[in-house]
Amino acid sequence: MSLSHDDVRKxxxxxxxxxxxxxxxxxxxxxxxxxxxxxxxxxxxTAGVAPMAHPLDAAQRLxxxxxxxxxxxxxxxxxxxxxxxxxxxxxxxxE
Amino acid sequence: MTWETVIGxxxxxxxxxxxxxxxxxxxxxxxxxNTQASLIDLGYPGVLxxxxxxxxxxxxxxxxxTGCTIAPRSIFARKNYFYPDLPKGYQxxxxxxxIVHGGHLDIxxxxxxxxxxxxxxxxxxxxAGKSLHEDYHGMTGVDLNRAGTPLIEIVxxxxxxxxxxxxAYMRRIHQLVRWLGISDGNMQEGSFRCDxxxxxxxxxxxxxxxxxEIKNLNSFRxxxxxxxxxxxxxxxxxxxxxxxxxxxxxxxxDADATRPMRSKEExxxxxxxxxxxxxxxxxEDALIEQLRSTLPELPEARRARLGTQFGxxxxxxxxxxASREVADYFEAVVASVPSAPKLAANWVMGELGGxxxxxxxxxxxxxxxxxxxGGLVARIEDETISGKIAKEVFEAMWAGxxxxxxxxxxxxxxxxxxxxxxxxxxxxxxxxxxxxxxELRAGKDKLLGFFVGQVMKRTQGKANPGQVNALIxxxxx
Numbered sequence: 001m002s003l004s005h006d007d008v009r010k011x012x013x014x015x016x017x018x019x020x021x022x023x024x025x026x027x028x029x030x031x032x033x034x035x036x037x038x039x040x041x042x043x044x045x046t047a048g049v050a051p052m053a054h055p056l057d058a059a060q061r062l063x064x065x066x067x068x069x070x071x072x073x074x075x076x077x078x079x080x081x082x083x084x085x086x087x088x089x090x091x092x093x094x095e
Numbered sequence: 096m097t098w099e100t101v102i103g104x105x106x107x108x109x110x111x112x113x114x115x116x117x118x119x120x121x122x123x124x125x126x127x128x129n130t131q132a133s134l135i136d137l138g139y140p141g142v143l144x145x146x147x148x149x150x151x152x153x154x155x156x157x158x159x160x161t162g163c164t165i166a167p168r169s170i171f172a173r174k175n176y177f178y179p180d181l182p183k184g185y186q187x188x189x190x191x192x193x194i195v196h197g198g199h200l201d202i203x204x205x206x207x208x209x210x211x212x213x214x215x216x217x218x219x220x221x222x223a224g225k226s227l228h229e230d231y232h233g234m235t236g237v238d239l240n241r242a243g244t245p246l247i248e249i250v251x252x253x254x255x256x257x258x259x260x261x262x263a264y265m266r267r268i269h270q271l272v273r274w275l276g277i278s279d280g281n282m283q284e285g286s287f288r289c290d291x292x293x294x295x296x297x298x299x300x301x302x303x304x305x306x307x308e309i310k311n312l313n314s315f316r317x318x319x320x321x322x323x324x325x326x327x328x329x330x331x332x333x334x335x336x337x338x339x340x341x342x343x344x345x346x347x348x349d350a351d352a353t354r355p356m357r358s359k360e361e362x363x364x365x366x367x368x369x370x371x372x373x374x375x376x377x378x379e380d381a382l383i384e385q386l387r388s389t390l391p392e393l394p395e396a397r398r399a400r401l402g403t404q405f406g407x408x409x410x411x412x413x414x415x416x417a418s419r420e421v422a423d424y425f426e427a428v429v430a431s432v433p434s435a436p437k438l439a440a441n442w443v444m445g446e447l448g449g450x451x452x453x454x455x456x457x458x459x460x461x462x463x464x465x466x467x468x469g470g471l472v473a474r475i476e477d478e479t480i481s482g483k484i485a486k487e488v489f490e491a492m493w494a495g496x497x498x499x500x501x502x503x504x505x506x507x508x509x510x511x512x513x514x515x516x517x518x519x520x521x522x523x524x525x526x527x528x529x530x531x532x533x534e535l536r537a538g539k540d541k542l543l544g545f546f547v548g549q550v551m552k553r554t555q556g557k558a559n560p561g562q563v564n565a566l567i568x569x570x571x572x
Contacts, residue, residue: 014364016177053170053192053369059377065112065149068119069133076137077129086128087236090179093226 002032097298098333100326101306102261102291103253104318106268107246108278109222109286110153116221116245117144117187124284132224132239138183143372146171150245151194151376153277154219155386157247158195160275160393161214165383169194171219171373174365179237180224188248190367193218194376200271201395202263203413212264213252220246241285247277253292253303258322262315265289274394274419288313293325295333304329305339309346309353321346325353397422405429405436414444420458424465431469435476442472446489463492471499484508484556511558514566517550520558521566524549535571543567 003011008028012019019027073086082089115122118135135142158165172190196216201209224239249268255261269287272278280287294306309325312318324346329339344353392400394416401422402412415425421443428439447468451458463471471492475485480503491502503509511517524546525532535542543564550563 014175014366051191053375054371054373056374058374060146060374062148062151063119063145065114065147066119067114067121069114069121069131071130073129073132076132076134082234084231084236086130087227087231087238088129088179089231089234090237091235092233093179093228093235 003028003035098295098326098330099298099300100256100258100322101253101294101296101303102255102257102322104249104251104255104261104265104289104291106249106251106265106287106289107222108249108268108272108280110150110245110247111276111278112147112149112153112245114147115243116147116150116219118243120243122244124281126240128236128238129240132242136182136239136243144187144370146373146376147245150219151378152382152386153245153275154194154217154247155378155383156275156277156390157217157249157272158198159383159387159390160271161195161198161200161217163195163198163214163217165195165378166192167378167380168192169218169376169378171370171376172367173370174220174367176365178223178226179235180226180239180242182224182239182242186221186223187370187373188220188367189218191369192375194378200264200267202260202267204263205259210254210260212254212260215250215252217247217249220248222246253294258319258326261291261322262319265315265318270394270418274391276419282313285313289318291318291322291325293322293329294339295326295329304333305341307339307341307353308343310343310356312346317346317348320348320351321353324351328353391419394419401425405440407437407440411440411444415440418458424458424461427465428469428472431466432473432476435472438476439469439472442468442489446486450489450493462495463489467492467498474499474503478510478512478559479503480508480510481556481559484510487556508557511554512562514562517554517558517562517566518570520550520553521546521563521570524553525567525570532571546571 005024005028008019008024008031011031012027077083077086077088080088110116112122114120115133115136118133120133120136121131123131135144155165157163169189169192171187173185174188174190175185177184193216195218196214198214198217199211200214201211203209222241222244224237224242227236227238229236251264255264269280272287273280278286282288289312291309291312292306293309294304296302296304307325307329309321312321325344332339343356345356346353398409398412398416401407401415402409407415414421416422425440425443428443429436432439447458447461447463450463451461454462456462471485471488474480474488475482480488487506488499488502488508491497491506492499496502497505528546528549531542531545535546546567547560547563550558550567551560
């Protein structure tokens with residue numbers, strides 16, 4: 001299976017990756033070869049094999065419903081480019 | 096042309112846990128921005144989510160109450176999209192194997208008929224943060240306190256055929272999640288909101304029409320209004336020879352209209368995949384059975400029981416089981432005055448309901464507790480006071496003036512039962528109104544009410560109207 005250039009542009013946009021026009025052809029080739037390998041896997045007969053959700057054969061550990069975190073906003077926000085009134089500020093999002 | 100409306104709802108219910116679904120941050124509403132957002136909620140590199148056990152138990156309780164199958168093994172998936180209030184770039188949700196699936200809930204239609212609505216599935220997920228679009232120097236402010244709050248998304252089958260049915264179903268789910276104690280259902284605070292999938296098709300057409308999804312409806316009224324608008328819009332599009340575009344829309348209450356959501360056009364490509372940070376959730380039968388055995392009597396069953404046990408109408412039993420708190424209150428009143436369940440029901444639904452409404456209180460915050468109201472009902476039942484005087488006593492109790500008995504004593508409201516004393520008053524009234532008395536003797540029965548009224552007035556309502564009636568008849572007939 002091979003991906004079209006439009007497929008690549010769409011995937012890049014969804015992943016917020018900046019793939020320039022010059023790179024599209026190369027990325028399409030590389031991704032297509034990965035899909036080729038997936039194609040080989042698809043050929044395997046998996047009838048009767050339960051789908052595997054996780055490589056570890058274990059169950060999720062649960063934690064009790066307790067508040068264990070305290071407020072560390074100032075420390076976390078020291079990393080943020082811009083904050084105001086306790087809010088993180090980001091480029092305007094319009095809905 | 097007759098069109099049939101087809102509606103399915105996705106209801107997002109916030110689970111009433113102390114801590115978040117994957118972190119130990121508090122979930123308290125209204126905290127200062129970002130003071131309840133930990134490294135896990137903020138999506139810092141290297142952190143791992145750990146599932147909250149209470150969230151699993153709440154989902155199982157919901158599943159059991161709606162006849163769902165509880166998945167012995169369910170998995171979490173990443174739902175990928177970019178938005179500033181979603182720090183990880185994905186929301187942890189469930190996709191292929193939700194925690195519960197395949198249940199149902201019955202709704203009641205306006206004509207009293209019942210209709211079964213299928214529940215496709217209910218899955219666990221984390222909520223996103225909140226974006227504030229007010230002007231922060233042309234920027235958007237982000238508060239991540241809500242990020243990671245546990246939600247259960249309840250997905251219905253497309254079984255509803257009108258806005259009324261959709262609202263009735265949403266109300267039943269709202270009643271149930273509060274009844275089970277798994278959510279506070281507070282719609283103003285966003286704890287209970289829904290997306291409506293709406294399509295129309297020609298009457299008799301088996302295939303579903305193209306649907307639109309109306310996002311984020313946070314009141315019963317908005318659900319009703321948004322669906323009505325959307326159905327009209329789609330009919331207009333189709334009747335004009337156009338076609339409905341599958342899209343996400345928003346309801347604007349000010350315009351009372353839905354409009355397409357600009358940003359979501361291609362965001363629906365979520366590229367779900369199993370979250371490698373979380374192992375499959377395994378639920379043992381023992382846990383399911385333990386939770387089943389501690390499930391409260393459910394609304395429908397309790398409604399039926401109140402009806403038969405206390406001889407109440409189905410309507411009254413429905414009102415009294417609107418919430419578990421109301422039902423508990425009612426049964427506590429009856430416990431203190433077991434001989435008068437119907438009277439107790441009338442007082443809980445009537446005076447008490449009215450007073451709570453007037454003061455904007457939930458029944459849990461009632462100024463009169465159940466035993467005290469039972470004390471008042473008992474005095475009406477044993478005819479110490481009339482129903483009319485009881486309303487005066489109720490108001491005094493509501494104002495905190497004490498128990499029914501104390502108020503009846505202090506205000507001298509005890510009904511006059513001494514026949515001799517009443518006869519004397521009847522005679523006075525007759526003497527004061529000779530011409531009316533003659534007319535009544537002559538057969539003008541209408542005047543009986545006049546005389547009863549006069550006696551009630553002279554006794555300040557403390558006479559028993561039935562007894563007064565009998566005394567006047569004995570004197571004048």
